Amino acid sequence: MKLQSRTNIYNILYTVIILTFTGVFLQFTLFRVYYKQIDDGIKTEREIIEDEIENLDTVPDYSIIFGHQIEVSLLQTPVTKNDVYKNLMLYNQRTKTSDLYRHHIFSKNRKNGLGYTISILKPMNELHKFKKIVMISISLASIFLMLAFLSTGYFVNKRLWYPFYKTLNDLNRFNLDAPATLSFSETKINEFKQLNQIISDFSLKLKRDFVRMKEFTENLSHEINTMLSIIISKVELLLQKEGLTADQVEHFRTIYQVTNSLTHLNNGLLLLAKIDNQYYTSVEKVELAIIVNEHLLIFEDFINQKNLKINTHLTLFNINMNKSLAGILISNIIINSIKHNIKNGYIEITLTNRSICIENSGLKEEEKKQENIEQYNDDKPFKSLGLGMEIIKRICRVYNFSLIYSNKNAIHTIEIGFE
Amino acid sequence: MKILIIEDEDKLAQSIFDYLKKEENMTCDMAGTYKEGLIKIEQFEYDCIILDISLPDGNGLNILNWLKEEKINTGVIVISAKNTTENKIEGLNLGADDYIAKPFHLSELNARVKSILRRRNFYGETTLTFDEIKIIPLEHQVFVNDSLLNLTPKEYNLLIYFMSNKNRVITKESLISHFWENDFEQTASYDLIYTHIKNLRHKIIEKGGKDYIRTVYGIGYKLSSLQ
Numbered sequence: 001m002k003l004q005s006r007t008n009i010y011n012i013l014y015t016v017i018i019l020t021f022t023g024v025f026l027q028f029t030l031f032r033v034y035y036k037q038i039d040d041g042i043k044t045e046r047e048i049i050e051d052e053i054e055n056l057d058t059v060p061d062y063s064i065i066f067g068h069q070i071e072v073s074l075l076q077t078p079v080t081k082n083d084v085y086k087n088l089m090l091y092n093q094r095t096k097t098s099d100l101y102r103h104h105i106f107s108k109n110r111k112n113g114l115g116y117t118i119s120i121l122k123p124m125n126e127l128h129k130f131k132k133i134v135m136i137s138i139s140l141a142s143i144f145l146m147l148a149f150l151s152t153g154y155f156v157n158k159r160l161w162y163p164f165y166k167t168l169n170d171l172n173r174f175n176l177d178a179p180a181t182l183s184f185s186e187t188k189i190n191e192f193k194q195l196n197q198i199i200s201d202f203s204l205k206l207k208r209d210f211v212r213m214k215e216f217t218e219n220l221s222h223e224i225n226t227m228l229s230i231i232i233s234k235v236e237l238l239l240q241k242e243g244l245t246a247d248q249v250e251h252f253r254t255i256y257q258v259t260n261s262l263t264h265l266n267n268g269l270l271l272l273a274k275i276d277n278q279y280y281t282s283v284e285k286v287e288l289a290i291i292v293n294e295h296l297l298i299f300e301d302f303i304n305q306k307n308l309k310i311n312t313h314l315t316l317f318n319i320n321m322n323k324s325l326a327g328i329l330i331s332n333i334i335i336n337s338i339k340h341n342i343k344n345g346y347i348e349i350t351l352t353n354r355s356i357c358i359e360n361s362g363l364k365e366e367e368k369k370q371e372n373i374e375q376y377n378d379d380k381p382f383k384s385l386g387l388g389m390e391i392i393k394r395i396c397r398v399y400n401f402s403l404i405y406s407n408k409n410a411i412h413t414i415e416i417g418f419e
Numbered sequence: 420m421k422i423l424i425i426e427d428e429d430k431l432a433q434s435i436f437d438y439l440k441k442e443e444n445m446t447c448d449m450a451g452t453y454k455e456g457l458i459k460i461e462q463f464e465y466d467c468i469i470l471d472i473s474l475p476d477g478n479g480l481n482i483l484n485w486l487k488e489e490k491i492n493t494g495v496i497v498i499s500a501k502n503t504t505e506n507k508i509e510g511l512n513l514g515a516d517d518y519i520a521k522p523f524h525l526s527e528l529n530a531r532v533k534s535i536l537r538r539r540n541f542y543g544e545t546t547l548t549f550d551e552i553k554i555i556p557l558e559h560q561v562f563v564n565d566s567l568l569n570l571t572p573k574e575y576n577l578l579i580y581f582m583s584n585k586n587r588v589i590t591k592e593s594l595i596s597h598f599w600e601n602d603f604e605q606t607a608s609y610d611l612i613y614t615h616i617k618n619l620r621h622k623i624i625e626k627g628g629k630d631y632i633r634t635v636y637g638i639g640y641k642l643s644s645l646q
Contacts, residue, residue, distance in 0.1 A: 222473060222500035222521075226428050229500075229522035233434030236525045239588050239638055240438075246636075253637050260592045263522050267502065298599070301573070301611045324504055339607075 004157045011149035015142060023138040030130050035102070039085055042104045042120050045070070049118055054110060069121040079115030082107035088121070100124045163187035167196055174203060176210045176278060214277050221270045228266065231259045268387040271328070275394045280322040289314035289351055291330045298331075302338050308360075309346040317353040319418060321399055329395045332388045333358050333414055340412060357415040364410040392416075420536060421463065422447045425456040425479065426471040426498070435469060438525040439532070453477030460491065466539070467494040467532055472510065473501070483513040494535035498523065524593035530583035547582055550644050551628055554582065563626035573598065574619045581632060581642035590639040616640060 045066055053059060053072060062070035088103040104120040167184055174182055182203045184196040235256045238244075244252070274280065292314060296303070303310060319326070337347045337360040345361035392414070396403040402417035422439055424447060426432040432449050439447050448463070450456040453474040460468070460482070472479035479497070486493060495517075497510040502520040510518050516535045519528060537547070537556055547554040553562040559575060561568040570578065580597060581589065595608045620632050633641050 218501060221502075225500040225502070225521040226431065230428065230430045230434065232522050233431060233438070233525050236588075236590065236593075237434055237437055239590065249637050256590065256592065259522075260596075270502075301598075302607060305607060305611055305614075 003161065004153055007156075008150060008153050011153065012146055015145045015149065019138055019142045019145070022141075023134060026138070027131070027134045030134065031127070034124075034127060034130060038102050038122060038124060039104070042085070042102065042122055045120060046104065046106055046118055050108070053116060068123065071117075071119045073117050074110075075115040075117065077115060078109050078113055079107040079117065081109075082117075087124075090121075100127060160189075163189060163192040164195070167192070167199065171199065175281065176207060178281075181207065210277070214279070217270070217273045217277065221266065224266050225263075228259060228263050232256070232263075235259070265387070268391065271391060272387075272394060275325070275391070275398060278398075280325045280398075282322055283320050284323055285318035286321050286323050286326045287316065288319055288326060288330065288356065289316050291326055292334070292349060292351060292356075295327075295331050295334045299334060299338055303347075306338065306341055307344050308338065308341055309344075311346065311348045312351075314349070314351045315353055319353075325395050325398065329392060329416075332392050333416075336388055336392070336414065337412070354419060355415055355417045357413060359411060359413045362407070362410050362412045420445045420466045422532065423450060423456070423459055423463075423465045423468045424448065425450045425453075425468060425474070425482070427451055427474050428471075434525065435528065438529060442529070453479070453482065456482060457485065460486070460493075465493050467496065467535055469528070469532070470495055470497050470515070472497055472499045472506075480510065480513055483510070483515055487514050492539075494532075494539050496528070496531055496535060498528075524590065524596065526580070526584045526587060526589050526593045527597055529587075530580050530597075533583040534579075547579075549582055549585065549631070549642075552578075552582075552623065552631075554579065563623055563628040566626050568622055568626055570619070570622060571615075573615050574622070577615055577619055581640070584642070586641070586643045588635050588638055588641050592639075594639065 045062075049062055049070070049072060053074065057074075059072045059074060062072060082105060084105045086103050088101045089098045090101055091098050100123070102120075102122045102124055104118070104122075106118040106120075107115060109115045163185065170182060170184060182200055184200065187193055187196070235252055238252055239249075239256075292312065296310060296312075333356075334347075334349075337358050340362045341347065341360050342363060348357075348359040350357045350359075393403060395401075396416060399418075402415075402419075404413075404415045404417075406413045406415075420442075422445060424432050424435050424439075426435070426449070429449075429451055432451065436447050436449055439445055448459055448465070450459050453476045456468075456470075456474075456479075459465075468482075470479045470482060483495060483497075486495065495515045497515040497518045498521060499506055499510070499518070500521040507518045507520075516538070517531050519531060545555060545557060547556060551564045553565075554560070555562075556579070561570055561575065561578060576598075577594070580594070591609055591612055594612045595605075598612075599608065616632060620630055624630055629644075631642050631644060633643065635641050
């Protein structure tokens with residue numbers, strides 16, 4: 001989720017919560033004021049009536065005088081004092097609606113000791129209006145506030161967060177292998193300054209370490225290869241000697257073969273390290289179909305040896321990748337398909353601009369051992385297979401290619417998706 | 420033929436020296452540092468220089484530059500432990516005749532040195548002969564008793580390799596890496612080498628040649644006229 005969307009969601013959420021509370025508070029306060037006003041009006045009316053009826057024997061119709069329902073009854077007995085205000089819902093026959101009224105009941109004794117009661121019923125029509133006004137104003141405030149948040153959010157995102165997005169963009173394009181170091185544009189905001197500084201320092205350190213690691217890997221491989229050269233050359237010189245016993249020859253041969261295997265292993269591991277260290281960063285347009293054909297020619301002898309039938313369906317298209325890696329990838333999948341093939345078997349290579357699929361016949365007994373690549377590696381059913389498959393896997397990882405291996409009914413398939 | 424080996428690892432330099440010195444008409448010199456190498460090149464005339472590019476006191480590629488500037492016409496074969504394409508291209512661009520990655524087989528190095536010498540025509544002759552076998556490298560033609568041999572490119576390549584390493588034991592591994600850079604199934608590769616050699620021998624014998632290529636049990640093969 002984008003920073004701006006997330007900010008907007010929070011802003012809107014807070015607005016809704018705050019405005020709900022404000023609305024409730026506002027309504028409560030307004031109602032209090034309104035009741036007070038109504039009650040004060042009723043009280044004034046009551047006091048006028050009180051004054052008048054102190055010396056009267058009959059009561060005039062106050063309803064007509066004040067415009068709402070007022071009942072006053074003079075009693076022949078004393079009463080206990082009563083002074084109550086309450087709300088009352090009354091059904092209006094004419095309009096067929098229930099209306100809210102303020103009802104005041106008041107009882108008191110006159111000077112002559114006889115009591116009276118006053119009942120005043122005053123409609124509170126305005127209360128609905130108040131409710132409406134509160135709702136409308138709160139809603140309007142909500143809308144205005146949201147609009148304000150959205151527009152400031154947009155502005156903040158555009159202006160205030162600009163250095164942040166710039167940094168993000170620069171980081172995205174940061175390449176460990178490239179000689180250029182990270183440089184950020186100036187910003188006046190301290191936090192961003194700090195962020196850029198930290199990232200800058202971090203990237204410098206990373207770059208230094210990366211170079212150091214690369215140098216180390218290369219030096220190590222240089223050392224190992226030189227040592228291997230010495231062993232191989234010394235054994236070759238020894239093998240030139242006349243009169244070696246069969247026993248000696250056997251020992252030398254073992255040393256020689258193991259050294260040769262070690263050489264391949266060293267080169268394989270170095271290759272893996274280089275892929276991981278992003279050694280092969282240069283990218284160019286590569287014609288995979290041509291590389292496939294080249295490698296089929298290189299391995300022609302091995303293909304003929306097993307009398308394999310080769311079917312190719314190659315689409316001509318350019319893919320952006322490192323040429324060396326493309327060669328290593330194709331070479332390894334072809335070697336794989338020859339190595340694990342059977343005599344008089346077949347290899348079918350289908351190359352489209354979406355994927356390359358290599359299918360080959362194989363031994364049935366391997367079948368249950370693997371269902372996918374990961375298991376394939378763990379089982380290591382063949383010598384040196386692990387390394388070849390690992391190389392294929394790592395190259396796929398570099399380019400985010402999908403890799404599917406399947407083995408059903410003695411048919412092995414490797415499919416690499418380019419998207 | 421004078422060869423200079425510029426290699427800082429003296430044990431390896433000694434091996435190369437020991438192998439090459441047994442070649443006919445070949446004398447070798449060794450230099451362990453960049454400086455020593457330059458001094459030797461200034462003092463003597465070499466037909467071919469075997470140059471390690473990572474030297475303790477300088478980059479071997481600078482020697483290539485220097486040779487170019489001084490217009491010294493010497494064959495150069497670069498040996499490097501840094502087995503990368505970029506490295507190879509850089510060396511070849513600077514005027515090296517060939518590039519070989521460590522670790523290499525001495526027979527392979529020898530064959531490459533011979534090839535450079537041949538290409539530069541230092542022998543002053545255009546054919547390679549071995550008893551009744553005659554090779555015209557420029558035309559890729561092989562004659563046995565003056566009749567043309569019809570060889571596949573691999574068989575031809577194999578014969579040249581054997582001719583370059585006359586009277587030497589050539590290991591199967593060196594032949595395999597001569598033909599295929601990749602690490603293929605060992606037994607499959609042995610079988611292929613065996614098949615190619617068998618066919619080559621057969622073709623030579625068919626034209627009345629002697630069977631010069633012998634199997635050295637457990638190790639490899641040897642081309643020699645001494646029976």
